[in-house]
Amino acid sequence: MAKFENDSEDRKHRRDFNDLLVDAIDETLSEVLGHRVNQVFWYHFQAFLGINRDEMPQHLDTLFTALNTVFGVGGETIGRRIIRKLYAKGKVPLNYTDGRPLLEYIEELEQILTKDFMQS
Numbered sequence: 001m002a003k004f005e006n007d008s009e010d011r012k013h014r015r016d017f018n019d020l021l022v023d024a025i026d027e028t029l030s031e032v033l034g035h036r037v038n039q040v041f042w043y044h045f046q047a048f049l050g051i052n053r054d055e056m057p058q059h060l061d062t063l064f065t066a067l068n069t070v071f072g073v074g075g076e077t078i079g080r081r082i083i084r085k086l087y088a089k090g091k092v093p094l095n096y097t098d099g100r101p102l103l104e105y106i107e108e109l110e111q112i113l114t115k116d117f118m119q120s
Contacts, residue, residue, distance in 0.1 A: 018057040024086035
């Protein structure tokens, strides 16, 4: 992560990115699975894994594993839709490559947005 002028800028940027990420996850799950299933999904993550919405950015590997476990090949499709939604929200074009781990896309976008934030 790049250095900011002060820690409060760094925390704000990270919080903004995390909010963008959680919104992309939430919206995608609602679009694909429906609002009720999305609510159940978040409930189960909290109840059984102890992970709430705000903590999800620190547990993305758990999210993608759960999606693949529950939905099989469809979990990978949902994961790709989350990535597409996240890049669209960040207003950054997505160059998708088959086989690339989904977490790499998220790390890449955060780096791009950090660079843009620092240059503005």
